[in-house]
Amino acid sequence: MSPRSPHSAAFRAARTRRPALAGTALATVGVLLTAGCAQGGPGKDADSADLIGQPAGTVKKDALKGVRMTFVSYGGGMQDGQEGAFVKPFAKDSGADVLTDGPTDPAKIKAQVNSKNVLWDVVDTTPWDAAANCETLYQKLDYKIINTGQLPRQTPESPCMVPSLIYGYGLYYNADKYGDNPPTTWEDFFDTEKFPGKRAVDGRPTPTPGIFEAALLADGVGPSKLYPLDTKRALRKWDDIKSDLTYWKTGAQQTQIAQSGQADMIMAWSGRIYEANANGANFRPVWNNSFTLYDVFAVPKGSKNTKAAMGLINYALGEEQQTRQSEYTSYAPVNVNSKPTLSPQAQKLDPTQEKVLNQSITPDFTYWGQNRDKLSTAWTDWLNR
Amino acid sequence: MTAPSPGTRPGRPARPADRRAGRQADRARGRSATAVERAPGSRHWLLIVPTALLVLAGFGYPVATIVVRSVTQPEPGLQNFSWLLHDATALEVLGRTLVVAAVATLITLVLGYPYAYLMTVSGPALRGLLMLAVLMPFWTSLMVRVFAWVIILQDHGVLNTVLDALGLGRTQLLGTTTGVLIGMCQILMPFMVLPLFNAMRSIDRRLVQAGMICGAPPWKAFWRVFVPLSLPGVFAGSLMVFILSLGFYITPAVLGSPRQELLPNALYTQISELLNWGRGGALAVALLLTAGVLLAVTAWVSKRVTGKSAQVTGGLEL
Numbered sequence: 001m002s003p004r005s006p007h008s009a010a011f012r013a014a015r016t017r018r019p020a021l022a023g024t025a026l027a028t029v030g031v032l033l034t035a036g037c038a039q040g041g042p043g044k045d046a047d048s049a050d051l052i053g054q055p056a057g058t059v060k061k062d063a064l065k066g067v068r069m070t071f072v073s074y075g076g077g078m079q080d081g082q083e084g085a086f087v088k089p090f091a092k093d094s095g096a097d098v099l100t101d102g103p104t105d106p107a108k109i110k111a112q113v114n115s116k117n118v119l120w121d122v123v124d125t126t127p128w129d130a131a132a133n134c135e136t137l138y139q140k141l142d143y144k145i146i147n148t149g150q151l152p153r154q155t156p157e158s159p160c161m162v163p164s165l166i167y168g169y170g171l172y173y174n175a176d177k178y179g180d181n182p183p184t185t186w187e188d189f190f191d192t193e194k195f196p197g198k199r200a201v202d203g204r205p206t207p208t209p210g211i212f213e214a215a216l217l218a219d220g221v222g223p224s225k226l227y228p229l230d231t232k233r234a235l236r237k238w239d240d241i242k243s244d245l246t247y248w249k250t251g252a253q254q255t256q257i258a259q260s261g262q263a264d265m266i267m268a269w270s271g272r273i274y275e276a277n278a279n280g281a282n283f284r285p286v287w288n289n290s291f292t293l294y295d296v297f298a299v300p301k302g303s304k305n306t307k308a309a310m311g312l313i314n315y316a317l318g319e320e321q322q323t324r325q326s327e328y329t330s331y332a333p334v335n336v337n338s339k340p341t342l343s344p345q346a347q348k349l350d351p352t353q354e355k356v357l358n359q360s361i362t363p364d365f366t367y368w369g370q371n372r373d374k375l376s377t378a379w380t381d382w383l384n385r
Numbered sequence: 386m387t388a389p390s391p392g393t394r395p396g397r398p399a400r401p402a403d404r405r406a407g408r409q410a411d412r413a414r415g416r417s418a419t420a421v422e423r424a425p426g427s428r429h430w431l432l433i434v435p436t437a438l439l440v441l442a443g444f445g446y447p448v449a450t451i452v453v454r455s456v457t458q459p460e461p462g463l464q465n466f467s468w469l470l471h472d473a474t475a476l477e478v479l480g481r482t483l484v485v486a487a488v489a490t491l492i493t494l495v496l497g498y499p500y501a502y503l504m505t506v507s508g509p510a511l512r513g514l515l516m517l518a519v520l521m522p523f524w525t526s527l528m529v530r531v532f533a534w535v536i537i538l539q540d541h542g543v544l545n546t547v548l549d550a551l552g553l554g555r556t557q558l559l560g561t562t563t564g565v566l567i568g569m570c571q572i573l574m575p576f577m578v579l580p581l582f583n584a585m586r587s588i589d590r591r592l593v594q595a596g597m598i599c600g601a602p603p604w605k606a607f608w609r610v611f612v613p614l615s616l617p618g619v620f621a622g623s624l625m626v627f628i629l630s631l632g633f634y635i636t637p638a639v640l641g642s643p644r645q646e647l648l649p650n651a652l653y654t655q656i657s658e659l660l661n662w663g664r665g666g667a668l669a670v671a672l673l674l675t676a677g678v679l680l681a682v683t684a685w686v687s688k689r690v691t692g693k694s695a696q697v698t699g700g701l702e703l
Binding site: 106107133206246247249260262372380381 | 473474477478539540541560638642643644645646650651654656657658659660661662
């Protein structure tokens with residue numbers, strides 16, 4: 001051993017330590033990899049005999065003991081409200097262990113379905129997503145378990161979805177600006193001479209259904225003749241007022257735009273205008289040919305708790321549950337018997353009032369779902385032109 | 386473990402022949418020391434296994450999946466790339482992304498160069514303060530920074546109020562590419578300043594003095610001596626800022642205009658909203674190729690100009 005080799009002692013020591021080091025390294029990797037795969041692990045699915053024929057909003061006591069399932073929604077205050085309204089009570093009544101996750105992301109569902117490792121059992125999503133991916137990403141619902149008898153009329157139909165909540169989408173205007181001569185139709189929204197001022201609209205590449213419909217209605221197309229959508233004609237109509245437009249990309253931005261006065265008219269979701277008004281804005285709705293929109297419940301294909309998922313949906317549709325959901329989230333209930341206590345402000349923006357339902361339109365979600373690519377490309381191209 | 390070389394045994398007077406032998410022995414020892422580390426049976430390489438596996442599982446596998454999907458979904462073929470090359474909007478978005486990244490690089494370079502220079506010439510106290518100012522954003526969450534810019538840039542925000550008070554008039558910043566650039570440059574500034582500072586710190590100032598002694602006016606000594614020596618830092622910083630700019634998602638999503646979409650946002654739409662994983666894959670491959678080509682070109686140019694290969698971190702010591 002050379003006395004000049006400064007490392008020799010260290011090397012000797014290292015040499016004896018080396019296998020241990022390498023072993024530790026490999027063990028760490030092993031632990032990391034197994035930890036990644038160890039989550040999930042469902043119990044057993046429910047017995048359908050316990051679930052069939054239960055009235056909406058009920059579940060047999062302890063019928064789902066030992067079941068472990070996952071409910072997914074859009075997160076934030078909305079999901080908190082849904083959890084308080086029906087997820088936690090359902091877990092308590094049925095004995096199931098209900099986990100929650102979010103936000104809803106169709107790409108994640110696609111990844112789960114493709115890899116045959118579905119971790120989500122009940123998902124709150126959009127009707128166009130559920131309608132477009134029926135039987136590819138979502139499975140047909142079991143209407144022997146889900147009781148739809150108390151759903152309001154006009155609800156969208158697809159075998160893979162059932163409504164979870166209702167909101168309005170339409171034209172809201174600044175009452176302080178337009179005073180005694182407010183806009184009353186979509187034509188007025190597109191008439192910048194009679195009604196000057198900035199308009200805020202959906203600036204997302206995948207717009208909420210209604211964006212083409214509004215332009216077509218303003219251009220004289222009747223509500224019953226909207227589909228299939230003539231996107232070229234609709235975009236020509238949007239061209240007319242392009243210089244007067246500003247765009248929102250999130251619901252929170254709708255509130256902010258209305259509140260800060262960045263626009264005098266806004267095509268927005270009812271709940272977001274409610275928030276702006278609660279913070280001092282003075283925006284009023286135009287119900288004529290406004291759009292009634294829904295979120296829906298859907299069950300991903302390959303869910304390991306199909307029956308229990310149907311049971312949870314049936315429970316969520318109950319009168320009490322929908323009343324609570326509405327009071328906690330400001331979205332309108334999908335049970336005709338639900339009568340949530342709303343503030344006068346909220347009542348004015350309630351899209352389920354009889355006078356609103358009489359003059360509003362439910363977009364064709366199946367059409368939107370099936371033509372999502374084409375409609376999205378048309379809108380994105382127009383935006384970026 | 387080398388055997389002691391007779392030529393270097395202590396106590397023995399060195400003769401020329403011995404010295405030569407000693408040099409040879411030294412070289413041999415140098416080789417054999419390396420050989421020890423690489424001797425068969427040595428398992429040092431196992432230490433990189435965790436990192437290598439992490440990179441493979443967390444980066445290699447997903448990237449490979451994306452590349453495969455871009456040519457297999459919805460059906461095998463090149464239709465996704467043909468879409469990309471024929472879709473005017475997709476091409477425009479790609480071009481716009483490159484332009485925005487280039488402008489962001491230029492702005493951070495122009496602002497960062499004098500800043501880094503000041504850091505190298507200032508005393509320890511001021512240097513500490515300057516370092517703190519450039520690193521501060523690093524310690525704040527990206528979301529907080531982006532939303533702070535929303536508050537500053539909005540139509541009735543701080544900046545517009547100041548502009549108005551100065552008589553310059555209000556101008557729309559939030560929801561414009563200018564707004565995106567402002568937000569991006571602030572976030573990217575440390576990635577430019579730190580490599581620049583690192584390169585400048587190691588420049589021997591006496592070289593500039595020597596230039597002046599030889600008759601060059603200060604600006605010329607700076608331009609002909611200092612600037613070329615700082616080029617490795619310029620390349621490293623620019624490359625890092627440019628490549629990071631290509632992948633910005635949150636900043637353009639919050640500060641930008643939907644009418645000025647950037648590639649990462651278009652990619653998100655394809656993958657997460659429209660479930661077009663093939664097209665999303667094609668966009669991702671385009672981004673990856675662009676970054677790869679630029680990396681190669683910059684490395685080549687940098688080698689030609691500075692005679693050294695570009696270190697992406699600029700030998701960064703943090």
